[in-house]
Amino acid sequence: MGRPSIPGTTIFDGAQAMKGYALNRMCFSFNDQANRDAFKADEEGYMQRYGVTGPQAEAIRKRDVLGLIAAGGNAYYLAKFAGIVGLDVQDLGAAQTGMTKQEFKDRLVRQNEQPAKFAA
16 A cells, blocks of 8 residues: 655655755754854855755755755755745745735635634
8 A cells, every 4th residue: 555645745755854864954953043144144155064955955046945845855844944034834835836925815814714604
C-alpha cells in the first residue's frame, strides 16, 4: 500500500529531508535575532555559510516558498524565512492555491460564513 497522493503537494519524507538539509539548517538558525539580522545584511554570504546553493538559493532570491518546499524545505523552518522577508500565512496560502492574496482572503471569508441554521 503506497502513500496517498495529494496533487500539488510535496511530501516531506526522508529523501526531502536529506535534500533540504542545508536550507533547513539555515532557516533553523533564524530562531536567533542576530542570525536574522546577518541574513538581511548579506543574504548571499549567509547562504554560502550554510551551503545553500542551486535551486534552493535561487528560490531564496525569488522569495519562492513553494520552490523551497520542492527543494527540500520543511514548512516549519521556512516560516522563519517567510517572516524575515515580510510574507505572512495568507501570502503562503495564496501561493499554494495559485490565487492573489486578496482572492485567498476573500475565499477564507466566504468559507467562514455559516449558514443561517448554525447561527445562534
